[in-house]
Amino acid sequence: MGLILDARCGACGFEHGGLKLGATMEQMSGERRSFLHLIPCAGCGDVATLELALGEPGPDARCPGCGGALGAAYRIVRMKGLALVGHECPRCRAPRLEFTEAGKFL
Numbered sequence: 001m002g003l004i005l006d007a008r009c010g011a012c013g014f015e016h017g018g019l020k021l022g023a024t025m026e027q028m029s030g031e032r033r034s035f036l037h038l039i040p041c042a043g044c045g046d047v048a049t050l051e052l053a054l055g056e057p058g059p060d061a062r063c064p065g066c067g068g069a070l071g072a073a074y075r076i077v078r079m080k081g082l083a084l085v086g087h088e089c090p091r092c093r094a095p096r097l098e099f100t101e102a103g104k105f106l
Helices: 026-029
Strands: 002-009 015-021 035-042 046-053 098-105
Touching: 002 035, 015 035, 015 046, 046 098
Parallel strands: none
Antiparallel strands: 002 015, 002 098, 035 046
16 A cells, blocks of 8 residues: 655745655556655756666666656655654755655555
């Protein structure tokens, strides 16, 4: 099951809603298991959603929106729960990006 998240920065007001994080049943049951990641893009200052196969580092992955280089994926899902606050904003770089759960998908 995956999460639908809304992102908002308390410092600059950046917002991006409807971000998908996780995997559908289809993505996890196939031969090539994959997962949707949320990754900041320095090029367009947005949060990109990128599907990567499990175990793929994605070193040459590019932003699907602008083609720019991507940073490291946000570590939201942790061993003990979710880390929804204190992330670096892709626009202003302040550690005030917060994610809120807006729903789930299968």
